[in-house]
Every structure is written in C-alpha cells, then in structure tokens.
Amino acid sequence: ETGVTQSPTHLIKTRGQQVTLRCSSQSGHNTVSWYQQALGQGPQFIFQYYREEENGRGNFPPRFSGLQFPNYSSELNVNALELDDSALYLCASSTFQGPSSYEQYFGPGTRLTVT
C-alpha cells in the first residue's frame, strides 16, 4: 500500500509570487484534503476535493485554489503570497463515503517559507 506523498519538501518564495504544491493520494483513496499548519498550531482545513471538484472549503481566501486529477492526485495553488502564508501544508487522503471519510491519512507536508 502506497502512502500519501507530497512535493516539494521545502520551498522558499517571495511575497507576491505564486506557488504550486503537489500531492499523491494513498492507494484506494479518492478524496484529497489540504490543511495549513502554522508554527505551533493545529492544522487548519483549507478545502477538500472529490471527483475533481471542490467539496467543502474552510476560511481561506480565493487566492487559495486547487485541482484534483483523474488519478486522484491533487495540487494546491496559492497566488499573491503573503508572509502569513508561511506554514507547513499538509495533504490528506481518504475515501468519500461514510465514517471512514473522516479517517484521513496525511502526507509528510511541504514547508513553505515566504520572505
């Protein structure tokens, strides 16, 4: 069984730039969720993708957007980066139906630093 993978591991960007983070879901999972974890905080839900469409969104502005591909992998795009976007970005995969949809398996994360 292949776990959740994310790339890149680390990234440094300048304020105002755009960034794309990538995630491959665990085998057998069809749903991908993205979370932002600021230093010293718990993860905050950004959004979830199922069948290539956004299925739920947290309190994040539209400059945070995503994609899901037919193979269930996903991208998180952030435009017009701000200093406060510096965080660990976590991708999690799950099934879609029933209680197991809340049982999410996380990747190692991408550490984004905005200067």
Next chain:
Amino acid sequence: AQSVTQPDIHITVSEGASLELRCNYSYGATPYLFWYVQSPGQGLQLLLKYFSGDTLVQGIKGFEAEFKRSQSSFNLRKPSVHWSDAAEYFCAVGANFGNEKLTFGTGTRLTIIP
C-alpha cells in the same frame, strides 16, 4: 460548528510513567473523534479513532482513549511511555454533515525525561 480544546500545551513525563493527554470537544451531534501524533518536521500519523460503540478504543503504539459523552472528552492514555513517544499530539473531531473535514485542537507537546 465543532471545536476542540487541548488544555495542556506542554507535558513532561518520565520514561516508564503513565500518560494522559486531555481533549474536550464541542459538537451538537455524535462526534467522530481522532488522535494524531506528529514528530518534528513530519506529517500526522493516526493513532486511534472513535466512531461509535465501545467507548474505550485501542490504537497503535500501545495508546488507548476513552470517549465520555457526559464530559465531552476523549482523553488519550498510555500506561508506560517510551522515549520515542516524545512528539506533538493532536485531538480532532470530524463533522457529521456539511463540509467533511477534521477540526483540530492546538496540540500538546510531550517531552520524555530519562
């Protein structure tokens, strides 16, 4: 909306001693509850989950948690900690409807002393 409170920011325990990490939740319906562990610079690993049924659930690495509806709590326990248990622990609650997502607490950092 649901919320999760982990009252202890940092706990220090001697190796071999017992451990209890507290978690309280606020949610109007039957919650789905989870404990995750995060080692420095790593992603989150699922330790255990509660969906329904037996209120004492067993997880990996010798951890267990007990759901107490009357106290809105889901505390994590381990009878004897090992140095490798040093990490950040997060409690999370899953919603029953609407946006399917997890809401996390702010975490408890566990330090193990020899």
